[in-house]
Ligand SMILES: CC(C)[C@H](C(=O)O)[C@@H](O)C(=O)O
């Protein structure tokens with residue numbers, strides 16, 4: 039019987055079995071940011087410990103950093119957190135991609151961009167969207183602050199092994215359907231808790247064809263489907279993306295490629311579960327509620343509690359609709375928006391801005407809508423600016439900001455106000471997620487956010503494109 043990538047990587051990193059039965063797992067790469075690392079460093083200081091492998095630890099600043107006047111946050115607490123990360127990186131000898139480095143950005147954008155994220159490795163980060171790095175065939179876990187301490191001090195952590203579910207998406211995606219729709223569709227189908235106890239292996243023709251950035255978008259949201267991690271097997275595209283990046287050792291490239299590819303799941307690997315999805319059934323998908331599994335096709339209507347099949351489902355729909363203040367049974371298309379946000383570790387990369395710019399060229403953001411575009415990293419910002427994408431956004435009426443998490447979680451000045459509705463390319467639509475306790479989030483792909491911004495309401499980007507083509 040062959041092995042899955044998950045099994046191969048796990049076995050290669052297993053240091054031993056702990057008394058409680060858990061595995062002590064070696065962590066090849068540790069990524070840190072300003073929110074979940076200060077206490078961990080504090081604990082190291084208290085215990086008189088050092089960072090075990092500082093060369094395996096990389097820091098960046100993303101959550102609290104403002105997207106305007108980035109190095110001068112008005113909030114003294116933010117300034118203090120920024121300073122603390124600088125101090126910790128200096129004191130413990132950790133590489134820090136700070137604002138002055140030109141490499142700063144959201145941790146899950148920076149890792150791949152620098153070539154730190156590599157196939158066959160284990161990666162940990164005190165952040166739930168660490169699964170993003172699985173796009174490269176890494177086993178990447180989001181961890182809590184205590185585990186951040188453990189990894190800093192020992193480069194290992196204790197973990198229970200996972201089951202593996204292979205999710206195959208075969209066939210052709212329809213025009214206007216993006217990686218974000220694929221991931222929202224999977225979560226809709228399997229539920230926000232469906233992946234508990236699993237690693238998700240994303241496979242099949244659709245993933246084979248996807249670019250690395252698209253694979254990252256899908257893996258990023260594995261956690262929103264309950265999975266502990268998600269990955270795509272490494273292939274030529276993975277290697278091509280990484281070739282020549284700053285942290286990739288190019289001294290014996292052929293051997294590196296052979297080693298990376300050897301981690302891919304064997305054809306006869308065992309899976310605990312297999313789900314097969316037909317790509318043609320996936321439509322541009324948007325959320326209507328307060329959990330990422332509250333997704334519907336943009337052509338569908340907001341669920342009606344009376345259509346629920348269980349009492350639990352009924353209560354969930356009622357709670358979501360009460361919070362969202364949306365009428366049951368009416369089309370989601372046409373729901374007015376106040377804010378449009380393109381960015382985040384899900385959809386804040388070059389290809390996301392390129393696609394949205396294609397849509398925005400020659401169009402204007404609807405009156406009364408605040409639209410902001412936030413590159414996932416300083417490098418993404420420069421790439422976009424070199425292509426004139428920033429200008430397309432600005433001419434359309436978007437604000438073009440500096441890199442960071444921005445309004446995805448609003449731990450910075452970018453926040454919704456009151457019960458504003460935001461069309462957002464991010465990954466979570468939880469209550470209060472975007473900075474206002476009554477703020478409302480509708481998740482969708484960047485192109486759909488652009489369409490909503492122009493329309494002033496949720497729109498089907500495909501129709502708006504067609505209307506434009508017909509009029510031309
Ligand atoms: C602040 C951080 C710990 C958090 C996470 O773990 O994911 C954030 O990135 C998020 O997206 O909610």
Ligand code: SF4
Nearest residue numbers: 167382383443446447
């Ligand atoms: S962009 Fe959003 S989801 Fe990603 S790390 Fe930042 S806050 Fe978390």
